[in-house]
Amino acid sequence: xxxDIRKQLDVHTMTQPQGITIDAPLVASPNQAMKALLVSxxxxxxxxxxxxxxxxxxxxxRRITVDSINAYVKRRLAAEAxxxxxxxxxxxxxxxx
Numbered sequence: 394x395x396x397d398i399r400k401q402l403d404v405h406t407m408t409q410p411q412g413i414t415i416d417a418p419l420v421a422s423p424n425q426a427m428k429a430l431l432v433s434x435x436x437x438x439x440x441x442x443x444x445x446x447x448x449x450x451x452x453x454x455r456r457i458t459v460d461s462i463n464a465y466v467k468r469r470l471a472a473e474a475x476x477x478x479x480x481x482x483x484x485x486x487x488x489x490x
Contacts, residue, residue: 419459423438
């Protein structure tokens, strides 16, 4: 009889939904975002106002999504790669102008 109860308990606990585990934060404070991007507060808020970073307020606190920070860095890297991929003669022509 005790074995039957244990089996019922084991089955019961196995079928319970598990909680969501989040390994990394989803949002960052302005100070955390400034440190991550190595920018000033003015630059950070300029990026937010220009739509480069997504944010919202929670009470009186601003929160910036980590996904938008990562996407911003990827966009900047892509723009830099495109800039460097220009042929050398274009650089010389623009320098001469």
